Amino acid sequence: MATASVPTSAAPAASGPTAFSYFDLDDEAKARGLFRVLAEDGRAAVSEADLARFDAALCRSIYEGMLRIRVTDARMMALQRQGRTGFYGEATGQEAAVVGSASASLPDDWIVPALREAGVGLYRGLTLDSYIAQILGNGGDVTKGRQLPCHPCDREHHYVVMSSCVSTQVPHAVGIAMAMKIMGHRDRCAFGFMGDGGTSEPDVHVALNFAGVMKSPVVLICQNNQWAISTPTSVQCAAETIALKALGYGIEPLRVDGNDALAVHAAVGYAAAKARRGDGPTFIELLTYRVSAHSSSDDPSRYRDEKITDVWKSERDPMRRMRALGERQGWLAVGEHEAWSAQLEADVRDAITRQEAVPPPALATIIDDVYEQPTWNLREQLAELLAGPRAVSPHQH
Ligand SMILES: Cc1ncc(C[n+]2csc(CCOP(=O)(O)OP(=O)(O)O)c2C)c(N)n1
Ligand SMILES: [Mg+2]
Structure with missing residues (x-):
């Protein structure tokens, strides 16, 4: 085992190579294309010289961030099945999209997530203890047990709480970016995440219009995971690609293989650098x-062909792709994946305990x-509650 402990991910690596020919295409070609750095087997989809621009430290940091999500999600789902927490939504299979984006962010940026970006918070420094406290809604939860599980926040690391109402957060991301511009805060930007289903919501169109007109320093990121609960993207989006929608708002679109962590890092890095320079928004599918x-709460076998899912779980798995690259390039030693997984599993179990x-x-x-x-009536109601039989929470027994 080359590394004894899991590397820290508190300081995101943000210097990514961006000079790939894809970024020189015209906007429509970008929106119809699909940018890739790695093929599914982990081999280069770009020249080896271009691939060498991603250094080993960055690749290791991204891999560790992805593994942390996979391990944490599996434990949290087990906790939910055992009745120890009420609800959970996984980002399994989407780790490259999540961590590739996080690794292109800088500490001064603000992250406005949708449902599956908790790994961005964890990558930026949200601790496992705080994350799990928020899932359990215990006395250490910064939101005092008032949020659903999977709606974490972390003010220190500029990670805004997710909104349950799909896409209401996207205008917030654009608004934060507009404020940055008005206040003259250069060299920072806002990240606004949404799902494919979220792009059918009016809020996204309001946000895109403002971002385009105001040239806001925002990176709008759509994780197109091809499903919105039981609705496939094909029955709620008439456009050929989701990225094409950005063109109508005068926003540069990018379309990227979201299971290729290095392509995501490069594309989000390109968009973030552009926003921080004052050159406006980008929309990334x-x-x-x-x-x-x-x-x-969901059983997808009731509405989709899980044989297709199995293909995405195996040969298209984003971790498998990064691992193959790491083992080929030598930044992931033989046995290191297992050692990291075991260490992360122990970290999660300790934090749960x-x-x-x-x-x-x-x-x-x-x-x-x-x-x-508090008003007089609230104080009166609280006194009544504290005097009654429910003064002690049932969870305490
Ligand atoms: C305004 C609104 N409409 C409907 C819902 C119910 N709902 C919760 S998640 C979801 C699907 C979201 O799909 P997508 O945006 O693709 O994100 P994903 O879950 O795939 O990450 C829906 C319809 C909601 N929470 N808010
Ligand atoms: Mg979706």
Whole structure:
């Protein structure tokens, strides 16, 4: 084993190569094309010289971030099945899209996620303990148990809480970017994520219009995982590609193999650098596949052919592609994948043990944060609650 411990991912590597010929195509060709750095077997889809521009430290950091999501998601789903948390939505199979994007962000940027980007937060420094506290809604949860699981936030690392209402977050990302521009904050940008289904929502069109007109420093990223719960993209999008929609708003579109972490890193790095220079927004479609269920409440075998899913789980798996590259190039030693997985698994289990021991938020917090001083009727209702039989949460027994 070449490395004894998991490398830190707190400081995202942001210097990515961007000078690939794909970026010189005209906008329509970019929106109809599919940018790739790696073929599915982990071999170069670009010249070996171009591939060499991704250094080993960056590749290792991306791989570790992807592995962390895969291990964490599997444990959290098990926790949900055991009734220890109420809900979970995995990003399994989408790790390249998530971490390839995160690794192109800088600490001063702001991340406005959709459902499957918790790994961006984790990559930027959201701790496992805080993530799990928020999933359990315990007394250590920064949102005091008021959010659904899988809606994490982390102010310190500029990771905004996700909105359950699909796509309402996209205008927020554009608004943050507009504020950055108005306040003269150069060298930073906002990332706004959405799903393929999310692009059917009016909010996305409002956001794209403002971003285009105001030349906001925003990177809009659509994880096209080809499903919106049980609705396939093909029955809710008449455009040939989702990226083409950006053209109508005067925004540069990119379309990228979302299971190719290096292509995602390069494309998002290109868009972020452009935004930080003051050259406006980019819309990026990342083509991937939701190999998991929509959430712990869903059974996809009832509405889709899981034989197709199996192909995405095996030969199109984004981790397999990076691992093949790492073993070929030598930045991933033989046995290191197993050692990292075991270490990450232990980290997650330890954090679960610590967080399950934390009691729920005190009942009195129920009236916090609405008024500077709680009103008389809220105080009266709280007193009544505390005097009653439910003064102790059932979860404490
Ligand atoms: C405004 C709104 N409509 C419907 C829903 C129910 N809903 C939750 S997730 C989802 C599908 C989202 O699909 P997509 O945007 O592709 O994201 P994915 O789940 O595939 O990551 C829907 C319809 C919702 N939460 N909000
Ligand atoms: Mg989707």
